[in-house]
Each structure stands twice: as structure tokens, then as C-alpha cells.
Amino acid sequence: MFKKILVAVDGSDHAINAVSSAVELTHGTGATLFLLAVDGCRPLKGPLAELAEAEDLSRDEIFERVLESAVIKAKIPSDTLVEQLIRVGDPAEKILVEADSIGADLIIVGRRGLGAYAELLLGSVSRKVLHLAKVPVMVVNV
């Protein structure tokens, strides 16, 4: 079974579905879920922009909220080991670097994220992770 799973979370419903799949996969196995949100230093989009507008939060606090909300919305059981990570930089690169440094045996991403182009089948972050990862990647396509 997988022992260390890195799930990439960007504040989208796709990413919540990725976390839900991780929960199903790991329930009762003792695996650790590493939830990673990367601040790509771009103007905030969609729900993140709304959050920033509604409350006076720093960028760090916004990404903390993204992770907290993923824990709640994906209903991660309280007995699951969870580590929350925030990094700054190119999202795909940080996902790959972090997967290496924690020794993840699986990376889980959503098929799409907060991007606006509805016709895109696979987002650029999930595509880059799929191309370059050294461990298995699960793309959650709902």
C-alpha cells in the first residue's frame, strides 16, 4: 500500500475531489496524506480572489484557508495523519520537488483546477506533473 501520498490542492472543486479519492485510498491503512498548496505568485482567481476580497488576509493565510477547507470539504477522518504544506513558486515544480523531499510514493492531482478554459481536458499543472514525476501519479478526472 501507499505510505506517503502527496495531494496537490489549489482551491478548486477538482482538487477537493482529488483529496476525497486520497481519503478513500488510504482509509485504515496508516498512510500519511501530505496536502500541498503552492502560491504561484499570480493574481488570485475565483474563490481565492473572493476570499481575499471578503477578508483582509495575507497570501499565506489564503493558502492556509485553502488547505483547511480541503480537510473539511473532503471529510478527512480525524484519525488520518495529515501534513499541510505551503510553498511558493511554480506549482508543478514545487509539487515534484516536494514529492521527492518527503519520499512520496504517489502524487494525486485533479484533472483541472481553477483555470478558466472550459474545453481544456488536462490543466498545465497536472500535465507537467504527469510528464515529469518519478513516482506514480493519479489524476482524478471528476
Ligand SMILES: Nc1ncnc2c1ncn2[C@@H]1O[C@H](COP(=O)(O)OP(=O)(O)OP(=O)(O)O)[C@@H](O)[C@H]1O
Ligand atoms: N497552485 C497549485 N497548488 C497545488 N496544486 C495545484 C496548483 N495548481 C494546480 N494544482 C493541482 O493540479 C490540478 C490541475 O490544475 P491545473 O492548474 O493543471 O488546471 P487548470 O487550472 O484548469 O489549468 P491551467 O492552470 O493550466 O490554466 C489541480 O486540481 C490541483 O490538484
Ligand SMILES: [Mg+2]
Ligand atoms: Mg491552474
